[in-house]
Structures are given as C-alpha cells and as structure tokens.
Amino acid sequence: MSPAHLEGYLVVGAVLFALGLVGFLTRRNMIIMFLSAEMMLQGVAVNLVAFAHFRGNLGGQVLVLFIVAVAACEAAIALALVLMLFRRRKTLDVSVWQELREPDQEPIEDEGTLEAEEKPEDFQHLTPAGAEPPARKDTEEVSHV
Amino acid sequence: MISLLLFADGEGVRGFFRENWLVLLPCALGFVAIYLLMPRANRLPALWGGVLAGLALILGGFVLARSQVFSVETILFLAFSGLAIAAGVMMITQSNPVHAALSFAMVVLSVCGLFLLQAAPFLMAATIIIYAGAIVVTFLFVIMLAQQEGPSNADQRSREPFLASLAGCVLLASVWSIVHKTYQPGDVESLLATLTKVAAVKNTDDVKQVLGDPQTMKPTERDLPLVEQLRKHFASLPPDHKTLNDIAAIKLHWAKLDVDNLKASAEAVRKELEPHRNRQGSLGSDTPHPKEKTPVRFEPGKLPAGNVAAIGRTLFTDYLIPVELAATLLLVATIGAIVIAGRRSEELR
Incomplete structure (x- = not known):
C-alpha cells in the first residue's frame, strides 16, 4: 500500500467526521444528533483501519473493535435518555430544553420557527341516540328459519 | 504548529x-x-x-x-x-x-x-x-x-x-x-524501493535488469531516471556535498557495470534518504517476528487479508485487560439503559 492510497482513506475519514460534526451542530432532532455522532465514529474507524494496513500493525483494527463496543453502549444509554426526555415533553426537539443553559445566556431562537398550532379541544363523543339501525337481511332470514 | x-x-x-x-x-x-x-x-x-x-x-x-x-x-x-x-x-x-x-x-x-x-x-x-x-x-x-x-x-x-x-x-x-x-505521492518511497533493489544486486545481470543495460543504450540516452530524480530530491544541498558525489558515482559505476562499487554507493545514498522518509510521515516500521506461529506484526503495507487469527491473538494477549474492561462496560451500559428507560409504570400513575 502506497502513501497515495493512505491519503485517500484519511481524507474519506475526515469527510465523514466533518459531515458528522455539521450534522451534530445544525440538527435539532435528538435522534439525528446521535446518528451524526455515530458517523463521526465511523470516520475515525476508517482512519484507524487505514493506518493498520499502512503500518502492518493490527492495533488499529483492535481499537476499531473497541470503538464498536463503546458505540453499542453509547447507543443503548443515549436512546434510553432520548426516550425519557421524549416522555417528559412529547417532542424530540432539543430547543425545549434550553432552560438548562447558563443563567446569563440568551436563549437561541432559530429563524422561521414554526408556530405551535392551536388545537381544538378534544371532547368525548357519545354515539348519537335515535332510531334503531335496520337489521341486516341475512340475519333476518336466519331468524325466520 | x-x-x-x-x-x-x-x-x-x-x-x-x-x-x-x-x-x-x-x-x-x-x-x-x-x-x-x-x-x-x-x-x-x-x-x-x-x-x-x-x-x-x-x-x-x-x-x-x-x-x-x-x-x-x-x-x-x-x-x-x-x-x-x-x-x-x-x-x-x-x-x-x-x-x-x-x-x-x-x-x-x-x-x-x-x-x-x-x-x-x-x-x-x-x-x-x-x-x-x-x-x-x-x-x-x-x-x-x-x-x-x-x-x-x-x-x-x-x-x-x-x-x-x-x-x-x-x-x-x-x-x-x-x-x-x-503524503504527497512521490517519490521518497519509490526512490527508496529502487535504491534497495540496486543495493541488493548480485551480478551484472541483476544490474541490467534493475537499471537497464548501459551497453545497448546510445551514449545520448545514457541518463538514469533514478539519478535524475535523486538529484532533484537533493537539489538543496551544496554542489560538493558527499551525497551528490555518491549519486554521481551510481551513474559512473553503472556505466562500467562495476557491481561492488555500485552497491556501496547505492547503500550510502539510501542511508541519506532514509531520514527524509520519516519526515514524510511514514512512521517507521515495526519489526516482524517471523518465528511466531500466528504472527501479529507485519511489514508496513503487507498486512494479509486473512488476519482473523492474528486479530484474535492480539486481542487476547496484548489487549486482554481492555477486552475485560469492554465487557464490564457493556454490562454496566445494559443495566444503566434498563434503569433509565424502564420507568414507564411510574409515569402513568
């Protein structure tokens, strides 16, 4: 394997890492933010495997195995936390947790935020009373026989 | 930096x-x-x-x-x-x-x-x-x-x-x-590879195979691409530097098919070039252990595709404690996920 090949793999790893970074910074959906973090880990894994091949040393591949194990743990814990947060506020938006910011920090307002719709209040509906529904024909015939 | x-x-x-x-x-x-x-x-x-x-x-x-x-x-x-x-x-x-x-x-x-x-x-x-x-x-x-x-x-x-x-x-x-x-593609690696080949020649036939036959070439074409590239690489040195003399000697000995002197000067230039390689980012080499039954270290760039046995050996010898720690981490994460997410019945009350 030549250094020219190594450059390609390192660049692909860097691109995946940068994409993950952009996704983590911009997106407001908690699940997509965690997916972006996982993509950053994928970029690092590409780097490590390329170096393992380049140097003929298996330490890089072993480290990727540990990354996979840690990513599995992280996914389990993070998704449990996401579910807990979702049950509290009924939304995956991270912006509803802005009161966790520093006391002297202004709240962030994104441009073009959708207004929360006013929902009409949902009353229970009873089935309307009135005329008896017509009996079905086939059951009538059965009853006559 | x-x-x-x-x-x-x-x-x-x-x-x-x-x-x-x-x-x-x-x-x-x-x-x-x-x-x-x-x-x-x-x-x-x-x-x-x-x-x-x-x-x-x-x-x-x-x-x-x-x-x-x-x-x-x-x-x-x-x-x-x-x-x-x-x-x-x-x-x-x-x-x-x-x-x-x-x-x-x-x-x-x-x-x-x-x-x-x-x-x-x-x-x-x-x-x-x-x-x-x-x-x-x-x-x-x-x-x-x-x-x-x-x-x-x-x-x-x-x-x-x-x-x-x-x-x-x-x-x-x-x-x-x-x-x-x-990792600018280039050159130090390929030059080093050629020089190593030249330094390992045994007889005149090897020389002809690696560098070409000086007798069949016309005098005007007697320019070794290897020597030209080496000169370009060492262009910043003063003109009477020892390395430049060695490079010139490679060409001279090649033209005369003088095997022993050719090997000596190629080896000298290779030693000069070796530190440049480290500066180019190849991080040196791990020495392979040829006697092991399941080798875990290989020549740089020569990692075989069938290396599952080698991974297993590395994992359970060199990295045994990290493996145990990863197992513990997985267990803790499982318990943690259950504790965090399993509160549905309390919420409903």
Whole structure:
C-alpha cells in the first residue's frame, strides 16, 4: 500500500467526521444528533483501519473493535435518555430544553420557527341516540328459519 | 504548529491558497451544497444543492485519484467512498428521521466496503452485524416509539446552518491540506524501493535488469531516471556535498557495470534518504517476528487479508485487560439503559 492510497482513506475519514460534526451542530432532532455522532465514529474507524494496513500493525483494527463496543453502549444509554426526555415533553426537539443553559445566556431562537398550532379541544363523543339501525337481511332470514 | 506546517514556504496566506486550491475547491463547493440542503423555512429546491454536492464529490474524487494507478482497487475505493459520503450528506440533510437512519445504514455498509479493501474482513462482518444490524434497528425502534404529530421544528428547521457548515468546511480543508502535504505521492518511497533493489544486486545481470543495460543504450540516452530524480530530491544541498558525489558515482559505476562499487554507493545514498522518509510521515516500521506461529506484526503495507487469527491473538494477549474492561462496560451500559428507560409504570400513575 502506497502513501497515495493512505491519503485517500484519511481524507474519506475526515469527510465523514466533518459531515458528522455539521450534522451534530445544525440538527435539532435528538435522534439525528446521535446518528451524526455515530458517523463521526465511523470516520475515525476508517482512519484507524487505514493506518493498520499502512503500518502492518493490527492495533488499529483492535481499537476499531473497541470503538464498536463503546458505540453499542453509547447507543443503548443515549436512546434510553432520548426516550425519557421524549416522555417528559412529547417532542424530540432539543430547543425545549434550553432552560438548562447558563443563567446569563440568551436563549437561541432559530429563524422561521414554526408556530405551535392551536388545537381544538378534544371532547368525548357519545354515539348519537335515535332510531334503531335496520337489521341486516341475512340475519333476518336466519331468524325466520 | 499547524500554521508552521501550512505556511512553511513563508509565502503567507496567498501562497497557501495557491498551493492548495485543488483541495480547497471541493471543500468550498461542499460547504455551499450542505448549506443549501439544510432544512429551513424557505429552502431552494434540493436539486441545486444536490448538483453542487455531486460536483464537489466528483472534483474531490478526481483530486484523490489523480496520482494513483488506475486499478480495480482505485475504482472500488472511489465507489465505496463516494457512496459513503453521499449517504452521509443525505443523512444530515433529511428532514425525516427514518430516512436519516436508513442513510446511516448505507454509510455503515459503504464504510464496511472500505474495511474490506483495507484487509479487515473480520471488522467488516462485525460492523455490519452490530451497526447495520443492531444499532440502526434500535434507532428505528426509538424513532417509532417517539412519534411526534405533524411537522415539527426539530425536523423542519436547523440551527445556525451557515456557521456550522463553515466550521465543518474549515475543519475538512485544514485536515485535507495537511494530509495532502504530508503524503504527497512521490517519490521518497519509490526512490527508496529502487535504491534497495540496486543495493541488493548480485551480478551484472541483476544490474541490467534493475537499471537497464548501459551497453545497448546510445551514449545520448545514457541518463538514469533514478539519478535524475535523486538529484532533484537533493537539489538543496551544496554542489560538493558527499551525497551528490555518491549519486554521481551510481551513474559512473553503472556505466562500467562495476557491481561492488555500485552497491556501496547505492547503500550510502539510501542511508541519506532514509531520514527524509520519516519526515514524510511514514512512521517507521515495526519489526516482524517471523518465528511466531500466528504472527501479529507485519511489514508496513503487507498486512494479509486473512488476519482473523492474528486479530484474535492480539486481542487476547496484548489487549486482554481492555477486552475485560469492554465487557464490564457493556454490562454496566445494559443495566444503566434498563434503569433509565424502564420507568414507564411510574409515569402513568
């Protein structure tokens, strides 16, 4: 394997890492933010495997195995936390947790935020009373026989 | 340190741009594409961003493949990495979380293709099973469990898309230009390989095979490409330096087919060139242990594809304690996830 090949793999790893970074910074959906973090880990894994091949040393591949194990743990814990947060506020938006910011920090307002719709209040509906529904024909015939 | 690496020529920012414009152009195109594709209130049609992203991808692939031999490995590398990057862009720009999770599965599968090209078949299998099989499915489960009603701010709007894309672009551009500068294809490795070959010749036939036959060439053509490249590489040395004399000696001894002296001067030049290689970023070599039944160390670049046994050996000898720690970590994470997520009955009360 030549250094020219190594450059390609390192660049692909860097691109995946940068994409993950952009996704983590911009997106407001908690699940997509965690997916972006996982993509950053994928970029690092590409780097490590390329170096393992380049140097003929298996330490890089072993480290990727540990990354996979840690990513599995992280996914389990993070998704449990996401579910807990979702049950509290009924939304995956991270912006509803802005009161966790520093006391002297202004709240962030994104441009073009959708207004929360006013929902009409949902009353229970009873089935309307009135005329008896017509009996079905086939059951009538059965009853006559 | 970084500025020292980038601006080593003393030309400042302008010199940096002139030297690296081929790397910076795809980064800038990608930045514009990502910015246009991010979900927001009045987004342009996705076609514009898509076209720009495709352009950036093709340009980046061209920059990477420019110096490589046109081989099957290169084509597979370009295909897998292009697929991975395209799926990654789709993942961070999709407004539907389910589509984003599926794009992430695509990223993982393409990265597994890259693993296979890098002699890591076990990692490929493990990553497909764990990532694409288990983690993505867990994500999909959570997306289904946490359904929101109607279009939501979380999916339809993004936070500071301009600044974030700029940050990503600057990160990528700096990493890429440093990698580009460090691993400039070229030359020290191939020169070293040729010199090692020359230093190992045994008789005149070997010399003719490696460097060409001086007797069959016309006098005007008697220029060794090896010597020319070596001179170019050592151009900064003073003209009466010992290394330059050795280089000239290579040509002289080759013309006379003087095997012993040729070997001696090739070895001398090789020793001079060896430190340059370290400066070029190859981090030296691990010495292989040929006597082991399952070797775990190999020559640089010579990692065999069938290395599962070697991985197992490394994992359970050199990295035994980390393996135990990873097992403990998995157990703790399992218990933690149950404790955190298993409170549904309390909430209902």
